[in-house]
Amino acid sequence: MTDNRKIDPTTGTETTGHSWDGIEELNTPLPRWWLWTFYATIVWGVIYTILYPAWPLVSGATAGLLGYSTRGEVAAEIARVDLSNADLTESLINVDMGGLKDNEELHRFAVQAGRSVFAANCSQCHGAGAGGVVASGYPNLLDDDWLWGGTMEDIAYTVRHGIRNEDDAEARVSQMPSFDWLGAAELDATAHFVRSLSGLAHDEAAAQAGADIFATNCSACHGETGLGDREIGAPNLADAIWLRGGSHEAIIQQLKTPRMGVMPPWQARLGEADVRAVTAYVHGLGGGEAAMDTAQDGSAD
Ligand code: HEC
Ligand code: HEC
Numbered sequence: 001m002t003d004n005r006k007i008d009p010t011t012g013t014e015t016t017g018h019s020w021d022g023i024e025e026l027n028t029p030l031p032r033w034w035l036w037t038f039y040a041t042i043v044w045g046v047i048y049t050i051l052y053p054a055w056p057l058v059s060g061a062t063a064g065l066l067g068y069s070t071r072g073e074v075a076a077e078i079a080r081v082d083l084s085n086a087d088l089t090e091s092l093i094n095v096d097m098g099g100l101k102d103n104e105e106l107h108r109f110a111v112q113a114g115r116s117v118f119a120a121n122c123s124q125c126h127g128a129g130a131g132g133v134v135a136s137g138y139p140n141l142l143d144d145d146w147l148w149g150g151t152m153e154d155i156a157y158t159v160r161h162g163i164r165n166e167d168d169a170e171a172r173v174s175q176m177p178s179f180d181w182l183g184a185a186e187l188d189a190t191a192h193f194v195r196s197l198s199g200l201a202h203d204e205a206a207a208q209a210g211a212d213i214f215a216t217n218c219s220a221c222h223g224e225t226g227l228g229d230r231e232i233g234a235p236n237l238a239d240a241i242w243l244r245g246g247s248h249e250a251i252i253q254q255l256k257t258p259r260m261g262v263m264p265p266w267q268a269r270l271g272e273a274d275v276r277a278v279t280a281y282v283h284g285l286g287g288g289e290a291a292m293d294t295a296q297d298g299s300a301d
Contacts, residue, residue: 085109089273097152098291100280107280114281117274121266130285137243137261144287145241147233148172151291154230156279162265163233171265174232176258179217186213191251197226198240 006015008026018025049055052064063069088109092100101107119128125138132140139147148158161170179187186209192202193210215224221234228236235243243261244254266275282288 110277110280114277117278149230150289160267163263168265179255197238
């Protein structure tokens with residue numbers, strides 16, 4: 001090493017004076033523009049940590065002078081959406097359900113809100129796609145085969161009060177009695193007749209005997225031709241759509257030990273707006289029916 005400044009003869013650049021084994025280090029300073037950019041980022045970093053949340057603390061972080069937080073931003077956004085939906089929610093609560101479809105914007109809003117209500121509250125029984133579960137007696141809500149009715153008003157009532165539950169005095173109720181007192185041959189004949197109603201494979205002679213048993217014991221609820229009765233949620237037995245299964249054995253089992261579906265009431269849990277929203281959603285799944293009597297009050301309660 002030496003303290004004499006030297007110019008490297010090859011490049012014409014000053015050396016730092018450091019030399020190892022005869023190899024000398026050239027003194028090439030960083031370009032000005034690079035240095036100033038570097039200083040600028042340091043200044044920017046300091047200002048940023050003063051204005052915005054930056055330094056981690058034991059719990060949380062420094063808040064920053066501007067008081068900005070992503071959580072606060074989300075809360076503000078939610079408040080903004082709620083505010084813009086407040087009008088629609090209010091209208092939904094007051095609309096005549098039978099006429100909801102006439103208000104396109106409100107109907108679209110209701111169906112969309114209803115979709116998430118359904119996913120959160122109904123899908124565990126009726127299935128994520130609302131296709132139901134036959135073995136468990138959870139009805140398919142996609143088709144137009146309704147136990148209790150498929151108008152907006154009918155569906156809203158079912159959702160509000162539920163079916164055969166102990167929590168709501170206005171729940172829909174009905175009971176199919178047990179026919180285990182019928183002899184084995186009679187049960188067999190009745191099952192053949194029930195299957196014949198849907199055009200399923202059956203024994204013709206047995207079905208004829210079963211027709212009489214059906215007329216005496218079943219037609220009061222299921223109708224003379226087996227079309228069912230929505231007043232009491234008695235299923236249509238002639239459409240090959242089954243709540244409990246349509247095999248010979250499943251029908252006999254239903255006659256001996258009738259199973260009856262229970263659904264909880266939703267009025268108190270969901271509130272009026274969500275009851276109406278999920279009703280609009282279910283109604284729009286494919287099987288929704290128009291109200292017979294449009295003059296009827298739409299509150300459906
Ligand atoms: C605990 C299970 C369960 C839950 C949760 C449930 N349901 Fe049901 N639901 C049933 C059963 C069981 C039936 C059929 C009752 C019967 O046999 O009459 C039914 C019937 C219905 C019907 C009548 C169908 C018809 O053919 O008339 C509608 C509409 C309905 N549910 C909508 C809903 C909606 C909307 C929700 C969510 C807010 C919901 N259900 C939540 C079990 C449930
Ligand atoms: C008091 C009314 C009543 C009478 C009488 C009655 N049922 Fe029912 N039946 C019902 C109801 C209500 C249901 C629906 C149960 C449920 O929702 O889970 C039902 C369900 C059924 C089912 C299941 C349908 C399916 O889709 O899986 C069959 C089959 C049936 N009944 C056959 C009969 C036959 C056959 C008789 C006569 C021997 C009879 N019922 C008498 C009310 C009745």
